[in-house]
Amino acid sequence: MKVLLASGLMQYFNVLLALLISDMATPPKWVILNKVFVRSGPSLVTLKKSGPARVPYQIRSGLAWEDEMNALGYSLLHQWTIPSFSYRTSTHPRLGESRSLGYVLARSGEQV
16 A cells, blocks of 8 residues: 545544554555644544534554654654644533644655
8 A cells, every 4th residue: 555545534533643553554655634632631532522422532642652653764854734623522521622733644665
């Protein structure tokens, strides 16, 4: 696989992206992610209102997530912020806001 492209999915996965990638027969050369919700501090799982339902919603530790990808041999090429998607857990406001980020990562040795 050359490119893994995902947008708005990571907060609903119950497994780490690094684990999914490491289980692939051929890891992607590039990873492009959009709407990745991260925060300062440890990862957490909360419930988010989605229509009439509440769904589990994971906000990842930004530093831990980047460390996991670095351990797999990926380097950050580009990152962007999506301010309109910041999120504050209404039941736990003291935990602060998460940030919605986008990433372009390349496996070591890959050129764009």
